[in-house]
Amino acid sequence: MVNLPWSPDLPIRTPRLELRPHRSADLDDLLVYHSDPEVVRYIPWPVRDRVQTAAALDSRTRQGQVTAEGQWLVLAIELGASEEQAGRVIGEVLLKLDSTTDARGELGYAMTADVAGRGYATEAARAVLRLGFEEFGLHRIVARLDARNDASARLLRRLGLRQEAHFVRDEFFKGEWTDTLVFAMLAEEWEQRENPDGRAGHIPKAL
Numbered sequence: 485m486v487n488l489p490w491s492p493d494l495p496i497r498t499p500r501l502e503l504r505p506h507r508s509a510d511l512d513d514l515l516v517y518h519s520d521p522e523v524v525r526y527i528p529w530p531v532r533d534r535v536q537t538a539a540a541l542d543s544r545t546r547q548g549q550v551t552a553e554g555q556w557l558v559l560a561i562e563l564g565a566s567e568e569q570a571g572r573v574i575g576e577v578l579l580k581l582d583s584t585t586d587a588r589g590e591l592g593y594a595m596t597a598d599v600a601g602r603g604y605a606t607e608a609a610r611a612v613l614r615l616g617f618e619e620f621g622l623h624r625i626v627a628r629l630d631a632r633n634d635a636s637a638r639l640l641r642r643l644g645l646r647q648e649a650h651f652v653r654d655e656f657f658k659g660e661w662t663d664t665l666v667f668a669m670l671a672e673e674w675e676q677r678e679n680p681d682g683r684a685g686h687i688p689k690a691l
């Protein structure tokens with residue numbers, strides 16, 4: 485059983501990034517990737533103009549916590565002080581509370597294309613897995629993706645998630661039938677991977 489609300493201590497600092505709630509001043513940074521057809525190709529966002537991005541940003545400013553099952557925690561990924569372009573928002577990382585009873589979450593992310601290939605998305609997603617398993621007590625975290633989304637599948641494997649399913653032509657997505665992959669990780673797999681000597685003992689015993 486998961487306790488609500490999820491009200492994480494923000495920002496979360498990683499070696500190169502800060503994860504924090506969105507602010508209205510983030511609009512110019514968000515527009516770069518919300519308006520990029522390549523970024524939204526495999527995710528259920530339209531290509532957004534400035535007005536549409538402002539509306540999307542407005543809802544994100546209220547998604548820095550989760551108060552009920554079915555909601556997404558949505559954090560802006562900001563470049564930290566060590567990085568060129570420090571303070572720039574380069575993407576977002578998400579964690580949905582899928583089920584309180586089953587202690588199940590879902591991971592998501594999207595990044596600006598011009599900073600791809602540097603491991604920033606991996607770093608942000610790993611921090612959110614840690615939050616889900618170690619702070620919120622999730623038992624299982626899944627990720628669903630378009631089967632053509634190779635960069636996302638590589639990222640999930642890099643984080644240690646297992647591919648559990650390949651659904652064939654299960655979604656009519658942006659005008660065509662598409663396949664979906666499901667990846668997952670269990671709390672004990674996270675613990676084994678991140679704390680292999682077993683001394684940290686982050687996972688609540690009840691789970």
Ligand SMILES: CC(C)(COP(=O)(O)OP(=O)(O)OC[C@H]1O[C@@H](n2cnc3c(N)ncnc32)[C@H](O)[C@@H]1OP(=O)(O)O)[C@@H](O)C(=O)NCCC(=O)NCCS
Pocket residue numbers: 522523524526527592593594595596599600601602603604605606607628629630633635636638639
């Ligand atoms: C999915 C997505 C976030 C992946 O971005 P990415 O740039 O590949 O991911 P990272 O920032 O973690 O970078 C990883 C790459 O950098 C390399 N890298 C360089 N330095 C690294 C470091 N310090 N740590 C980890 N990886 C590093 C890795 O080897 C990897 O390269 P590879 O993909 O060729 O194997 C990005 O493609 C995206 O935003 N896509 C659009 C939105 C989307 O589809 N979201 C997923 C919905 S399911």
